[in-house]
Structures are given as C-alpha cells and as structure tokens.
Amino acid sequence: MVSPVTVVKSEGPKLVPFFKATCVYFVLWLPLSSPSWVSALIKCLPIFCLWLFLLAHGLGFLLAHPSATRILAGLVFSALGDAFLIWQDQGYFVHGLLMFAVTHMLYASAFGMRPLALRTGLVMAVLSGLCYALLYPCLSGVFTCLVGVYVALIGFMGWRAMAGLRLVEAAWRWTELAAGSGALLFIISDLTIALNKFCFPVPYSRALIMSTYYAAQMLVALSAVESQEPLEDYRLSKAN
Secondary structure, three states: OOOHHHHHHHHOHHHHHHHHHHHHHHHHOOOOOOOOHHHHHHHHHHHHHHHHHHHOOOHHHHHHOHHHHHHHHHHHHHHHHHHHHHOHHHOOHHHHHHHHHHHHHHHHHHHOOOOOOHHHHHHHHHHHHHHHHHHHHHOOOHHHHHHHHHHHHHHHHHHHHHOOOOOOOOOOOHHHHHHHHHHHHHHHHHHHHHHHHHHOOOOOHHHHHHHHHHHHHHHHHHHOOOOOOOHHHHHHHHHO
8 A cells, every 4th residue: 555655755746737727726716707718728727737647657657547548538528618617607508517427427437346335336326316306496497307417427426436445444545535535525516516506606606616626636636546457457357
C-alpha cells in the first residue's frame, strides 16, 4: 500500500497547474449573467489541467491502464459539459446534462465491477431514490425523465467508486479512497445544481457547486494513478 505522504510527493507537483487554475476561477469569479468563451475557458481550465495531469504519466501508462484512459475520456466530456452549462440559460442545459451523463458512464466503467459490493449498491440505490423523490415534485416535462436517468447513472457511478472501500478487515489503497470521496463530492455538487435550478435557491450555491466539483474531479483523476490493473491483468479479468 502506497502511503499518502509518498502520493503527495510524487503526484503533488503534477497537480500544481490544476490548483493554480482553480484559484484563477475563484479569484476572477466571472458573472454567470454574461456567458462568453472567456468564461467558458476559465471554467474549463482546471479540467484541462487534469487532462495534463494524466498525460504527464506518459502514453505508455494510459495504454497499459485502460481505466485511466476512460477517466481521461470522462474528463474530456466533463469539459464539454462545463462549456455547455456556461450557456444553460440560452438553452444548453440539456446538452451539459448529457455530456456529464456520458462522463459518469465512463467513470463507472473505469472503476469496474470488482468487487461487486451489493450492499453498497443497495445503499446507493436507496440514496439515489431519495434524491429523486426530493427533486420529483419540482420537475416537469422532459426533465422528469432526464433527471431520473441522470440520478440513476451518477448513483451507479457512486456505487462502483465506493465498492472498493471496506470499513473493516481491509487496508484501503489511497486510490480507492480517492475514487469514493470523489464520487461523493460529485453527487453533492450535482444535487446542489438540481436543487438550485429546479426547487429553491441554495445559499452560496455556485461556490458550493464549483468547490465540490473541482475537488471531485481531482480525486477521480488521482484514483487513476497506481489504482488500476495493468493491461495484462485487465484482459485476464475480462476473460474470467
């Protein structure tokens, strides 16, 4: 098991651009009422830096770890979703929703189906159902179905991310903790978006949404490093 101190020393420098880009976003705090390509670039810049974080580990790393490649692909769709949501009031909210739905499918595929952790899945299913029940009275039209499907997808992603965590009789790898924590923060971020958009104004919603979102994406990207099986083991697991 790799210690957190070792992780910080080895991966921390590669994340410096991400932290700087995140600070730029919060310092500039461009108004949402005036969407532009500049505001889209500033919002997406931390995600671009996470692309570079994974690419900094080398093409060989990505080729040897299919799950890391899927997380990189998920980050690409996340950036597209972020860009669409800049213009959500101009009718692009659904486009952003669809981009993040693809992101969650890619992340779930990256986390894999082992271990199955059915009890964790049951807990996530119940929580997803409760979240949808909370949102349902506020939804209308196409969003009644779209939000339901999205909640199911992010709940499934959360299940697969948290499946590797064990409260007893196991030593966690730091990457499993990063995946589970990242998924939880992603769910908090998206639930806040939904409540703020469809139900009622959430105080300091933008700060809460973006802080949890950027932290979630960083943790998911970190989970790709030294967390997944190399290609040969991956192929064997598929064959079994």
